[in-house]
Amino acid sequence: MKCRVLSDRVYFTLLTVGTSALIACGDAAGENSEPVSASEAGLFSNPDFTLWPSHVANVCWEGAAATDPAFATFRTNARTWIEQYIARVTDFKFESWGTCPTFIWDEAAGVFHTGIGWIVVQLRPDGDASWGGYAYDPHPTLKFGYQPDGPTLVSLKPGHWENGGNQAAVLHEFMHALGFDHEFNRRDNVPVQCFLGVPTDGTSFGTQFDPLSITNYSYCEGIPNVLSSWDIVGLQNVFGRKPPGSIVGYRDACIFTPSLVGGTPARTGTCIGSDPDLAEAAQRERWRRDSSGRFSLPSSASSFLSTAPGNFVRYGAQGTQLNFNSAEVRGIGDKCVAPANGSLVSGTPLQITTCNGSAAQKWQVTGNGASVTFRNGSLCWDVKGASSAANTPIQLYGCHGGGNQSFSIVNEGALTFQGMCLDSAFATPQDGLPLELYPCKSNSDWSRHNQRFYLSGRISTGSSCLNNNGTGGSLLTWLPCNSSTAQLWDYHFLAP
Numbered sequence: 001m002k003c004r005v006l007s008d009r010v011y012f013t014l015l016t017v018g019t020s021a022l023i024a025c026g027d028a029a030g031e032n033s034e035p036v037s038a039s040e041a042g043l044f045s046n047p048d049f050t051l052w053p054s055h056v057a058n059v060c061w062e063g064a065a066a067t068d069p070a071f072a073t074f075r076t077n078a079r080t081w082i083e084q085y086i087a088r089v090t091d092f093k094f095e096s097w098g099t100c101p102t103f104i105w106d107e108a109a110g111v112f113h114t115g116i117g118w119i120v121v122q123l124r125p126d127g128d129a130s131w132g133g134y135a136y137d138p139h140p141t142l143k144f145g146y147q148p149d150g151p152t153l154v155s156l157k158p159g160h161w162e163n164g165g166n167q168a169a170v171l172h173e174f175m176h177a178l179g180f181d182h183e184f185n186r187r188d189n190v191p192v193q194c195f196l197g198v199p200t201d202g203t204s205f206g207t208q209f210d211p212l213s214i215t216n217y218s219y220c221e222g223i224p225n226v227l228s229s230w231d232i233v234g235l236q237n238v239f240g241r242k243p244p245g246s247i248v249g250y251r252d253a254c255i256f257t258p259s260l261v262g263g264t265p266a267r268t269g270t271c272i273g274s275d276p277d278l279a280e281a282a283q284r285e286r287w288r289r290d291s292s293g294r295f296s297l298p299s300s301a302s303s304f305l306s307t308a309p310g311n312f313v314r315y316g317a318q319g320t321q322l323n324f325n326s327a328e329v330r331g332i333g334d335k336c337v338a339p340a341n342g343s344l345v346s347g348t349p350l351q352i353t354t355c356n357g358s359a360a361q362k363w364q365v366t367g368n369g370a371s372v373t374f375r376n377g378s379l380c381w382d383v384k385g386a387s388s389a390a391n392t393p394i395q396l397y398g399c400h401g402g403g404n405q406s407f408s409i410v411n412e413g414a415l416t417f418q419g420m421c422l423d424s425a426f427a428t429p430q431d432g433l434p435l436e437l438y439p440c441k442s443n444s445d446w447s448r449h450n451q452r453f454y455l456s457g458r459i460s461t462g463s464s465c466l467n468n469n470g471t472g473g474s475l476l477t478w479l480p481c482n483s484s485t486a487q488l489w490d491y492h493f494l495a496p
């Protein structure tokens with residue numbers, strides 16, 4: 001059974017019954033319930049799966065797959081899918097993407113001694129199944145995820161790499177390579193949905209059973225070809241959220257400055273995130289937006305991203321006001337903040353819902369640090385009655401500049417009013433759950449994602465927008481605004 005989307009009416013009816021009704025429904029955890037961490041459900045890890053222990057994997061193509069022009073479109077597509085749908089939403093990066101080195105097999109010991117930390121992608125000419133996360137040896141064995149003594153194998157059948165490839169299949173197999181099990185194997189898959197093998201003990205990483213998980217691809221009807229909201233929450237609980245201050249473009253390209261010297265052109269490259277080997281460089285991709293809309297690095301409050309002179313964006317003393325005039329505000333599982341029923345009318349409560357690009361999900365975001373305000377036309381996010389009590393709703397209301405229409409940024413993008421956090425109810429990425437005030441959760445709380453928000457949209461100055469030119473250290477430019485993916489950025493708030 002899958003819970004229907006809760007309308008406001010049903011939601012409030014259930015509230016009067018109590019949280020047990022929601023839990024019985026199988027889709028939502030009580031706000032105060034402990035995250036599931038004991039071995040009662042197996043979304044991800046079980047004894048045959050090893051979660052990737054670091055924040056980086058090297059991906060390579062085996063044999064002809066690496067160089068044959070016949071596979072070129074697939075290679076580009078597969079890398080794009082992995083970078084855009086997995087790396088972009090969590091603190092994990094995929095590097096290399098070249099031809100596999102020669103990994104030395106120790107016949108006597110029956111193991112490799114090289115290739116640890118690599119994911120080998122193999123495009124088979126025949127066969128009836130694709131595999132992800134197997135041990136890569138002469139006789140691939142089912143040891144999903146990270147391998148402590150050699151590479152991890154992703155092996156794809158023709159139906160999954162031919163004709164440009166199958167996005168859902170590639171994402172599914174890479175989730176196995178990262179160490180995630182089939183969702184349907186969880187013990188809390190009751191009553192059984194999709195195919196169920198042997199129920200498996202494991203850890204669920206604070207997520208609920210989710211028939212829409214990409215790890216159910218090919219077993220469950222109607223699964224989209226992207227990660228589900230719970231998949232995103234699970235990835236963020238295993239590998240972390242994008243670090244505060246990251247400005248992340250299409251295919252996990254982060255804005256950085258190669259040096260702190262004034263006038264240095266800014267660039268875009270694969271997000272460094274929390275890679276411990278590149279901690280110094282990572283500090284040059286963490287941006288704080290000040291009350292004038294200028295982006296600076298925490299190490300120097302007097303140098304900024306600047307669009308003058310020329311077409312390149314530079315790092316220097318002359319800062320440019322860079323605006324989010326029409327940005328989505330995304331919460332748990334990448335859901336968008338929007339007024340109920342998309343109604344842009346004063347008094348309408350705000351809630352989380354699936355992003356759909358509509359005007360009711362676009363916000364002008366002004367100020368930063370001490371106070372940030374979200375506006376759509378003449379309406380602003382507003383703490384109802386200026387009350388700081390738990391469960392106070394957040395609504396639309398005519399902008400008046402009052403304190404209950406500004407929010408402070410703390411931690412990883414938590415937004416506070418008088419010390420209380422904006423929170424989408426039940427810590428569940430389900431359409432229609434309302435935005436309200438609630439006591440703040442720490443960065444180590446597995447259920448915190450309903451109190452973390454980031455911006456997604458174009459970053460503009462006048463009629464020009466920041467333009468992403470790729471993941472390989474390309475120059476960051478500013479061009480007339482358009483609707484391309486090259487001008488879409490996720491900005492993860494950095495607290496003052």
Ligand SMILES: [Zn+2]
Binds near residue numbers: 215
């Ligand atoms: Zn599978």
